[in-house]
Each structure stands twice: as C-alpha cells, then as structure tokens.
Amino acid sequence: xxxxxxxxxxxxxxxxxxxxxxxxxxxxxxxxxxxxxxxxxxxxxxxxxxxxxxxxxxxxxxxxxxxxxxxxxxxxxxxxxxxxxxxxxxxxxxxxxxxxxxxxxxxxxxxxxxxxxxxxxxxxxxxxxxxxxxxxxxxxxxxxxxxxxxxxxxxxxxxxxxxxxxxxxxxxxxxxxxxxxxxxxxxxxxxxxxxxxxxxxxxxxxxxxxxxxxxxxxxxxxxxxxxxxxxxxxxx
Amino acid sequence: xxxxxxxxxxxxxxxxxxxxxxxxxxxxxxxxxxxxxxxxxxxxxxxxxxxxxxxxxxxxxxxxxxxxxxxxxxxxxxxxxxxxxxxxxxxx
Numbered sequence: 558x559x560x561x562x563x564x565x566x567x568x569x570x571x572x573x574x575x576x577x578x579x580x581x582x583x584x585x586x587x588x589x590x591x592x593x594x595x596x597x598x599x600x601x602x603x604x605x606x607x608x609x610x611x612x613x614x615x616x617x618x619x620x621x622x623x624x625x626x627x628x629x630x631x632x633x634x635x636x637x638x639x640x641x642x643x644x645x646x647x648x649x650x651x652x653x654x655x656x657x658x659x660x661x662x663x664x665x666x667x668x669x670x671x672x673x674x675x676x677x678x679x680x681x682x683x684x685x686x687x688x689x690x691x692x693x694x695x696x697x698x699x700x701x702x703x704x705x706x707x708x709x710x711x712x713x714x715x716x717x718x719x720x721x722x723x724x725x726x727x728x729x730x731x732x733x734x735x736x737x738x739x740x741x742x743x744x745x746x747x748x749x750x751x752x753x754x755x756x757x758x759x760x761x762x763x764x765x766x767x768x769x770x771x772x773x774x775x776x777x778x779x780x781x782x783x784x785x786x787x788x789x790x791x792x793x
Numbered sequence: 794x795x796x797x798x799x800x801x802x803x804x805x806x807x808x809x810x811x812x813x814x815x816x817x818x819x820x821x822x823x824x825x826x827x828x829x830x831x832x833x834x835x836x837x838x839x840x841x842x843x844x845x846x847x848x849x850x851x852x853x854x855x856x857x858x859x860x861x862x863x864x865x866x867x868x869x870x871x872x873x874x875x876x877x878x879x880x881x882x883x884x885x
Contacts, residue, residue, distance in 0.1 A: 560871055626843075717857055724860035731867065762853040765846075 562659035628772035643764035650756025663726040672719035683774035808866035815862025
C-alpha cells in the first residue's frame with residue numbers, strides 16, 4: 558500500500574531521483590503556465606474576448622470578489638499569492654480524472670511546502686502593511702504572556718494546513734485503492750466523483766484559510782489606527 | 794504470543810480505536826454546525842452565501858480533527874515504525 562506518490566520513482570541517476578511528486582508538480586505547473594499563456598496570447602480589450610480569455614477573466618473576477626469578501630480589503634496585493642495557491646491545488650486535485658495521474662498534493666512534502674509558503678507570507682504581508690514595529694507588536698498584543706501562544710499558534714496552524722490537505726487527498730486515493738480490491742466494478746467511480754468535489758473544496762479552504770491568516774496579521778493594527786482617526790475616512 | 798504478534802495486534806486494535814473514537818466528536822460537531830447554519834439560512838435567506846462559505850470553512854476545520862485520526866491510524870497500519878524495527882531485528 559502506497560501512502561504517498563513519493564515512493565513511485567521514475568528515473569534516478571546518482572543522487573538525483575525523479576519521483577512522481579516532482580514530475581506531476583512540474584506537469585501541473587506547466588499546464589497552468591502554458592494554458593494561461595495560450596489563453597492570453599491574443600488578448601483583446603473589446604467586447605468580444607475569446608472563450609478562453611473569458612474563462613480566465615471569470616476566474617480572476619471570482620477570486621477577487623472572494624478575497625474582497627473575506628479580508629474586507631482591496632484584493633490587488635493578495636491576488637497573486639492566494640490565487641496561485643488556489644489554482645495550483647485545484648488543478649492538481651482535479652486532474653485525477655486522467656488515468657495514471659497521481660495528485661502531488663497527496664504527498665506530505667508538497668503540502669508542507671505550500672503551508673511553509675503561507676507561514677512565510679504572513680509576516681511578509683504583515684510587515685508590508687503595518688511596518689516591522691506594528692507587526693511585532695501584535696505578538697504581545699493583550700499582554701506579554703501571550704507571546705509563546707502566538708508563536709505556537711503560527712506553527713500549529715501551518716501543520717494543520719499541511720496535514721488537512723494531505724489527509725484529505727491521500728485518504729481519497731487510499732479509499733479508491735482499497736475499493737478496487739474489494740468491489741472493482743462500479744464503486745470506485747462514485748468515490749472518484751466524490752474525490753473531485755473534495756479536492757475542489759479543499760483547494761478553496763486552503764486558499765481561504767491562507768487569506769484569513771494573512772488578513773488577520775495585516776489588519777490587526779490598521780483597524781486600531783482607523784478607529785483612532787476621524788470616522789468616515791476610508792482607506793482604499 | 795511473540796513480539797511481532799503483540800505489535801501487530803496492538804497496532805490493529807489501536808488504529809480501530811483511534812478512528813472510531815476520533816470520529817465521534819467531529820461527527821457530533823459537524824451535525825450541530827450544519828443544523829445551526831440551516832436554521833440561520835432559514836431565518837435570513839439573503840445571507841445564504843456568507844453563511845454557507847463560513848460553514849464550509851468551519852466544517853473543514855472540524856473535519857480536520859477526524860482526518861488527523863485517520864492519518865494516525867493509517868500510519869499505525871501501513872507505516873508502523875515499531876513493526877519495521879521488530880522485523881529487521883528478527884531477520885538480522
């Protein structure tokens with residue numbers, strides 16, 4: 558029984574090994590980059606966009622609206638990071654309809670890497686928004702005693718992000734593998750349809766939680782400043 | 794019973810206990826969350842989008858507890874570290 562696609566090794570030469578996780582990660586990245594390049598190659602500004610451009614514009618608009626709803630800020634600066642997280646996880650989960658494909662998010666190394674990106678981006682956005690003093694200040698916010706709890710919280714939520722995505726995707730493939738040995742005729746298809754739904758929801762949840770963490774670091778100080786200023790002076 | 798048998802039996806029993814006890818609380822919590830969200834949607838149908846989005850995120854966070862238990866029980870069954878040590882000790 559395989560618990561992760563790390564164990565499938567396609568090719569190795571000396572210290573360099575090419576396992577299924579790396580291969581399919583690069584495949585997904587290639588599909589995303591090539592697809593968006595093909596779709597925006599002949600971009601037009603008039604009222605008759607090509608159908609692929611229409612699809613991408615609808616996706617980007619949807620992500621902007623969601624980010625604006627969740628963070629209650631302008632989505633422009635968060636869209637590149639959170640949007641790429643969502644697109645990568647969604648694409649790598651939805652491609653399981655192709656036979657022989659192993660989702661790279663079913664490997665703990667991929668999900669830990671993605672969660673580490675979130676862990677590093679939280680102070681990045683927080684410092685960019687509030688300055689170094691303002692960001693560090695929120696660690697000792699109610700009192701100094703809370704400092705270790707804030708630091709522990711940063712790491713546990715990173716671990717929970719990684720294990721949640723890994724557990725959901727890996728359990729989907731393990732259940733399909735078990736069902737293939739018990740009832741191979743029709744049941745695995747139903748579970749695979751369920752796996753598509755779970756994969757999309759998990760991609761959405763990963764992006765939403767990343768957005769919530771970033772927004773909580775980036776607004777905690779700004780709101781207090783706004784409350785101190787005169788009311789009605791909104792910030793763009 | 795020899796060492797391998799004890800390790801295997803304990804791993805099997807504990808993995809079953811892990812997933813069964815560990816899924817009771819998330820199941821109760823998810824049922825409660827869905828019931829509350831449904832009654833909230835019934836009271837305020839205009840806010841259905843916000844409520845269901847928050848519901849999905851909350852459900853995922855509750856469900857991750859059950860997923861942790863599932864991962865632990867899978868590790869106990871398929872990737873048990875003590876089993877490998879015992880097998881290598883016996884073999885070599």
